[in-house]
Amino acid sequence: LFSYYLGDKIVLRISGAQEIKKTQNLKLYNLVEGLSIGAGIPVPRLYIINDNAINAFATGRNPKNASVAVTNGALLKLNKEELEGVLAHELSHVKNLDIRFMVLVAIMAGTIVMLSDFFIRTFMFNSSNDRKNTNFILLIIGFGLAILSPIFTEIIKLAISRKREYLADVSGALLTKNPRGLANALKKIGNDNLQLKTANHATAHLFISNPFKRKNWLNLFSTHPPLEERIRKLED
Secondary structure (H helix, E strand, C coil), X not given: CHHHHHHHHHHHHXXXXXXXXXXXXXXXXXXXXXXXXXXXXXXXXXXXXXXXXXXXXXXXXXXXXXXXXXXXXXXXXCCHHHHHHHHHHHHHHHHCCHHHHHHHHHHHHHHHHHHHHHHHXXXXXXXXXXXXXXXXXXXXXXXXXXXXXXXXXXXXXXXXHHHHHHHHHHHHHHHHCCHHHHHHHHHHHHHCXXXXXXXXXXXXXXXXXXXXXXXXXXXXXXXXCCHHHHHHHHHC
């Protein structure tokens, strides 16, 4: 419940995002307002992250309580079409209820870990002599599940996160009717060597692109699909 109702505020705070009003950046507000009308959702609250890296993210449990944050780097380095593509991607996350979906996935993942713990405890306290050998084998299996289940559930969460990124790319391209805008923005992100200073492993999956510039040694543990693949799909 804490994560569901207050998670967005925590994410915005640890990301160093500062809320802005319409008068503080009319260009950004007008872009978001136009896209929100096209998507059929309320205009979200807007935030700026004082960082020169190019990135953005959306958060909030539903469209009525949504927020979109963009970095100064995105505002300075992207042209209007590219920025519009990035904003459309983030608003698609809001419309598709991706934030709520990921919270539910996290809860389900936690439930699997709890079940493995329950499995171990059940057989630890049910150790009759007749079933001693069987219980010992099941106890080993339970410990194995307890060790592996967090890894498997994390892989599942990350895999789902990658699928939602593809979906937001497609939805954003449909919203702007200009897939090349987002594709060009992703190219600039790929060529930008600056890492987001407030990058955090707990929030990395929320951003339009992995805020960590170092390459993951294993794709299974990547929060985002490869930029090259996303660009290719948009260009196709």
